[in-house]
Amino acid sequence: MxxxxxxxxxxxxxxxxxxxxxxxxGEGxxxxxxEIDERRQEGDLKExxxxxxxxEEQAKQEARIEQLRHILQNATVGEASTASEVASGCVVTAEVMGREMRFLVGSREVAGGTDIDVFSAQSPLGSALIGKSAGDETSYTAPNGNEIPVKVITVEPFSG
Structure with a gap:
Protein backbone atom coordinates (compact mmCIF):
# COMPACT_ATOMS: atom_id res chain seq x y z
CA MET A 1 0.00 0.00 0.00
CA GLY A 26 -14.89 18.04 24.86
CA GLU A 27 -13.72 18.03 28.45
CA GLY A 28 -10.32 19.53 27.55
CA GLU A 35 -9.21 27.83 34.10
CA ILE A 36 -9.28 31.04 32.03
CA ASP A 37 -12.46 32.19 33.80
CA GLU A 38 -10.93 31.53 37.23
CA ARG A 39 -7.78 33.46 36.29
CA ARG A 40 -9.88 36.31 34.87
CA GLN A 41 -11.60 36.62 38.27
CA GLU A 42 -8.23 37.36 39.89
CA GLY A 43 -8.22 40.92 38.61
CA ASP A 44 -6.02 43.03 36.33
CA LEU A 45 -5.41 40.99 33.18
CA LYS A 46 -2.32 42.98 32.16
CA GLU A 47 -0.30 41.63 35.07
CA GLU A 56 -1.39 30.24 25.85
CA GLU A 57 -2.33 26.69 26.84
CA GLN A 58 -5.71 27.18 25.18
CA ALA A 59 -4.00 28.23 21.93
CA LYS A 60 -1.76 25.13 22.01
CA GLN A 61 -4.74 22.90 22.69
CA GLU A 62 -6.76 24.43 19.83
CA ALA A 63 -3.80 23.93 17.48
CA ARG A 64 -3.60 20.26 18.47
CA ILE A 65 -7.37 19.86 17.99
CA GLU A 66 -7.07 21.30 14.49
CA GLN A 67 -4.07 19.07 13.71
CA LEU A 68 -5.97 16.00 14.89
CA ARG A 69 -9.07 17.02 12.93
CA HIS A 70 -6.98 17.27 9.76
CA ILE A 71 -5.26 13.92 10.35
CA LEU A 72 -8.53 12.14 11.12
CA GLN A 73 -10.34 13.60 8.11
CA ASN A 74 -7.53 12.63 5.74
CA ALA A 75 -6.46 9.31 7.26
CA THR A 76 -5.94 6.19 5.21
CA VAL A 77 -6.49 3.24 7.54
CA GLY A 78 -4.87 -0.12 6.98
CA GLU A 79 -2.82 -2.86 8.47
CA ALA A 80 0.95 -2.70 8.66
CA SER A 81 2.40 -4.10 5.49
CA THR A 82 3.44 -7.73 5.61
CA ALA A 83 4.99 -7.63 2.16
CA SER A 84 8.69 -7.82 1.57
CA GLU A 85 8.60 -4.45 -0.21
CA VAL A 86 8.82 -1.09 1.55
CA ALA A 87 5.39 0.48 2.06
CA SER A 88 3.72 2.65 4.68
CA GLY A 89 3.74 0.73 7.92
CA CYS A 90 7.09 -0.96 7.36
CA VAL A 91 10.15 -0.74 9.53
CA VAL A 92 13.20 -0.46 7.34
CA THR A 93 16.80 -1.06 8.22
CA ALA A 94 18.93 0.64 5.61
CA GLU A 95 22.45 1.81 5.05
CA VAL A 96 22.27 5.54 4.37
CA MET A 97 25.56 7.19 3.40
CA GLY A 98 27.44 4.26 4.93
CA ARG A 99 25.55 4.47 8.26
CA GLU A 100 22.96 1.89 9.31
CA MET A 101 19.57 3.35 10.25
CA ARG A 102 16.32 1.74 11.41
CA PHE A 103 13.09 3.68 10.94
CA LEU A 104 9.37 3.49 10.25
CA VAL A 105 8.03 4.56 6.88
CA GLY A 106 4.70 6.12 7.78
CA SER A 107 3.47 8.64 10.30
CA ARG A 108 4.66 9.83 13.71
CA GLU A 109 1.09 9.31 14.82
CA VAL A 110 1.39 5.57 14.09
CA ALA A 111 4.64 5.32 16.02
CA GLY A 112 2.84 6.66 19.10
CA GLY A 113 4.99 6.43 22.19
CA THR A 114 7.79 4.45 20.58
CA ASP A 115 11.20 6.02 20.06
CA ILE A 116 11.66 4.81 16.48
CA ASP A 117 12.60 7.43 13.88
CA VAL A 118 9.85 8.08 11.33
CA PHE A 119 10.01 9.15 7.68
CA SER A 120 6.79 9.78 5.80
CA ALA A 121 6.24 8.04 2.50
CA GLN A 122 6.27 11.49 0.88
CA SER A 123 9.68 12.46 2.30
CA PRO A 124 12.65 12.23 -0.07
CA LEU A 125 13.97 9.13 1.73
CA GLY A 126 10.53 7.51 2.12
CA SER A 127 9.52 8.03 -1.50
CA ALA A 128 12.88 6.67 -2.72
CA LEU A 129 12.33 3.48 -0.71
CA ILE A 130 8.66 2.74 -1.52
CA GLY A 131 8.50 -0.52 -3.49
CA LYS A 132 12.12 -1.50 -2.75
CA SER A 133 13.08 -4.84 -1.16
CA ALA A 134 15.97 -6.05 1.00
CA GLY A 135 19.18 -5.84 -1.02
CA ASP A 136 17.93 -3.07 -3.33
CA GLU A 137 20.01 0.05 -3.75
CA THR A 138 18.68 3.51 -4.58
CA SER A 139 19.35 7.14 -3.82
CA TYR A 140 17.49 10.33 -3.09
CA THR A 141 18.24 14.01 -3.41
CA ALA A 142 18.77 15.78 -0.10
CA PRO A 143 17.47 19.33 0.42
CA ASN A 144 21.01 20.64 -0.14
CA GLY A 145 21.06 19.00 -3.60
CA ASN A 146 23.41 16.14 -2.70
CA GLU A 147 22.57 12.66 -3.94
CA ILE A 148 22.38 10.28 -0.95
CA PRO A 149 22.96 6.55 -1.58
CA VAL A 150 20.69 4.08 0.25
CA LYS A 151 20.82 0.28 0.50
CA VAL A 152 17.84 -1.59 1.97
CA ILE A 153 18.99 -4.21 4.47
CA THR A 154 15.68 -5.46 5.93
CA VAL A 155 11.96 -4.71 5.64
CA GLU A 156 9.54 -5.78 8.37
CA PRO A 157 6.03 -4.85 9.49
CA PHE A 158 5.68 -2.30 12.30
CA SER A 159 4.43 -3.93 15.46
CA GLY A 160 4.10 -0.88 17.66
Whole structure:
Protein backbone atom coordinates (compact mmCIF):
# COMPACT_ATOMS: atom_id res chain seq x y z
CA MET A 1 0.00 0.00 0.00
CA UNK A 2 1.47 3.36 -0.91
CA UNK A 3 0.66 6.54 0.89
CA UNK A 4 -0.66 8.88 -1.75
CA UNK A 5 -3.33 10.79 0.12
CA UNK A 6 -3.60 11.67 3.76
CA UNK A 7 -1.80 10.05 6.62
CA UNK A 8 -1.51 6.28 6.76
CA UNK A 9 -2.63 4.96 10.15
CA UNK A 10 -3.28 1.59 11.71
CA UNK A 11 -6.74 1.14 13.21
CA UNK A 12 -5.16 1.30 16.68
CA UNK A 13 -3.50 4.64 15.91
CA UNK A 14 -6.75 6.00 14.47
CA UNK A 15 -8.64 4.95 17.60
CA UNK A 16 -5.97 6.52 19.85
CA UNK A 17 -6.06 9.81 17.92
CA UNK A 18 -9.88 9.86 17.87
CA UNK A 19 -9.93 9.41 21.67
CA UNK A 20 -7.41 12.25 22.09
CA UNK A 21 -9.47 14.48 19.79
CA UNK A 22 -12.71 13.67 21.62
CA UNK A 23 -11.09 14.45 24.99
CA UNK A 24 -9.50 17.72 23.88
CA UNK A 25 -12.56 18.94 21.97
CA GLY A 26 -14.89 18.04 24.86
CA GLU A 27 -13.72 18.03 28.45
CA GLY A 28 -10.32 19.53 27.55
CA UNK A 29 -11.95 22.67 26.14
CA UNK A 30 -14.28 22.92 29.12
CA UNK A 31 -11.38 22.59 31.58
CA UNK A 32 -9.27 25.29 29.91
CA UNK A 33 -12.28 27.62 29.64
CA UNK A 34 -12.90 27.16 33.38
CA GLU A 35 -9.21 27.83 34.10
CA ILE A 36 -9.28 31.04 32.03
CA ASP A 37 -12.46 32.19 33.80
CA GLU A 38 -10.93 31.53 37.23
CA ARG A 39 -7.78 33.46 36.29
CA ARG A 40 -9.88 36.31 34.87
CA GLN A 41 -11.60 36.62 38.27
CA GLU A 42 -8.23 37.36 39.89
CA GLY A 43 -8.22 40.92 38.61
CA ASP A 44 -6.02 43.03 36.33
CA LEU A 45 -5.41 40.99 33.18
CA LYS A 46 -2.32 42.98 32.16
CA GLU A 47 -0.30 41.63 35.07
CA UNK A 48 -2.04 38.29 35.54
CA UNK A 49 0.50 35.63 34.60
CA UNK A 50 -1.89 32.77 35.32
CA UNK A 51 -4.45 34.18 32.90
CA UNK A 52 -1.87 34.60 30.14
CA UNK A 53 -0.49 31.09 30.74
CA UNK A 54 -4.00 29.64 30.52
CA UNK A 55 -4.68 31.52 27.28
CA GLU A 56 -1.39 30.24 25.85
CA GLU A 57 -2.33 26.69 26.84
CA GLN A 58 -5.71 27.18 25.18
CA ALA A 59 -4.00 28.23 21.93
CA LYS A 60 -1.76 25.13 22.01
CA GLN A 61 -4.74 22.90 22.69
CA GLU A 62 -6.76 24.43 19.83
CA ALA A 63 -3.80 23.93 17.48
CA ARG A 64 -3.60 20.26 18.47
CA ILE A 65 -7.37 19.86 17.99
CA GLU A 66 -7.07 21.30 14.49
CA GLN A 67 -4.07 19.07 13.71
CA LEU A 68 -5.97 16.00 14.89
CA ARG A 69 -9.07 17.02 12.93
CA HIS A 70 -6.98 17.27 9.76
CA ILE A 71 -5.26 13.92 10.35
CA LEU A 72 -8.53 12.14 11.12
CA GLN A 73 -10.34 13.60 8.11
CA ASN A 74 -7.53 12.63 5.74
CA ALA A 75 -6.46 9.31 7.26
CA THR A 76 -5.94 6.19 5.21
CA VAL A 77 -6.49 3.24 7.54
CA GLY A 78 -4.87 -0.12 6.98
CA GLU A 79 -2.82 -2.86 8.47
CA ALA A 80 0.95 -2.70 8.66
CA SER A 81 2.40 -4.10 5.49
CA THR A 82 3.44 -7.73 5.61
CA ALA A 83 4.99 -7.63 2.16
CA SER A 84 8.69 -7.82 1.57
CA GLU A 85 8.60 -4.45 -0.21
CA VAL A 86 8.82 -1.09 1.55
CA ALA A 87 5.39 0.48 2.06
CA SER A 88 3.72 2.65 4.68
CA GLY A 89 3.74 0.73 7.92
CA CYS A 90 7.09 -0.96 7.36
CA VAL A 91 10.15 -0.74 9.53
CA VAL A 92 13.20 -0.46 7.34
CA THR A 93 16.80 -1.06 8.22
CA ALA A 94 18.93 0.64 5.61
CA GLU A 95 22.45 1.81 5.05
CA VAL A 96 22.27 5.54 4.37
CA MET A 97 25.56 7.19 3.40
CA GLY A 98 27.44 4.26 4.93
CA ARG A 99 25.55 4.47 8.26
CA GLU A 100 22.96 1.89 9.31
CA MET A 101 19.57 3.35 10.25
CA ARG A 102 16.32 1.74 11.41
CA PHE A 103 13.09 3.68 10.94
CA LEU A 104 9.37 3.49 10.25
CA VAL A 105 8.03 4.56 6.88
CA GLY A 106 4.70 6.12 7.78
CA SER A 107 3.47 8.64 10.30
CA ARG A 108 4.66 9.83 13.71
CA GLU A 109 1.09 9.31 14.82
CA VAL A 110 1.39 5.57 14.09
CA ALA A 111 4.64 5.32 16.02
CA GLY A 112 2.84 6.66 19.10
CA GLY A 113 4.99 6.43 22.19
CA THR A 114 7.79 4.45 20.58
CA ASP A 115 11.20 6.02 20.06
CA ILE A 116 11.66 4.81 16.48
CA ASP A 117 12.60 7.43 13.88
CA VAL A 118 9.85 8.08 11.33
CA PHE A 119 10.01 9.15 7.68
CA SER A 120 6.79 9.78 5.80
CA ALA A 121 6.24 8.04 2.50
CA GLN A 122 6.27 11.49 0.88
CA SER A 123 9.68 12.46 2.30
CA PRO A 124 12.65 12.23 -0.07
CA LEU A 125 13.97 9.13 1.73
CA GLY A 126 10.53 7.51 2.12
CA SER A 127 9.52 8.03 -1.50
CA ALA A 128 12.88 6.67 -2.72
CA LEU A 129 12.33 3.48 -0.71
CA ILE A 130 8.66 2.74 -1.52
CA GLY A 131 8.50 -0.52 -3.49
CA LYS A 132 12.12 -1.50 -2.75
CA SER A 133 13.08 -4.84 -1.16
CA ALA A 134 15.97 -6.05 1.00
CA GLY A 135 19.18 -5.84 -1.02
CA ASP A 136 17.93 -3.07 -3.33
CA GLU A 137 20.01 0.05 -3.75
CA THR A 138 18.68 3.51 -4.58
CA SER A 139 19.35 7.14 -3.82
CA TYR A 140 17.49 10.33 -3.09
CA THR A 141 18.24 14.01 -3.41
CA ALA A 142 18.77 15.78 -0.10
CA PRO A 143 17.47 19.33 0.42
CA ASN A 144 21.01 20.64 -0.14
CA GLY A 145 21.06 19.00 -3.60
CA ASN A 146 23.41 16.14 -2.70
CA GLU A 147 22.57 12.66 -3.94
CA ILE A 148 22.38 10.28 -0.95
CA PRO A 149 22.96 6.55 -1.58
CA VAL A 150 20.69 4.08 0.25
CA LYS A 151 20.82 0.28 0.50
CA VAL A 152 17.84 -1.59 1.97
CA ILE A 153 18.99 -4.21 4.47
CA THR A 154 15.68 -5.46 5.93
CA VAL A 155 11.96 -4.71 5.64
CA GLU A 156 9.54 -5.78 8.37
CA PRO A 157 6.03 -4.85 9.49
CA PHE A 158 5.68 -2.30 12.30
CA SER A 159 4.43 -3.93 15.46
CA GLY A 160 4.10 -0.88 17.66
Missing amino acids: TETTGTWLTQEALDRLQAEYDHLA RAAIAK NGGYHAAR
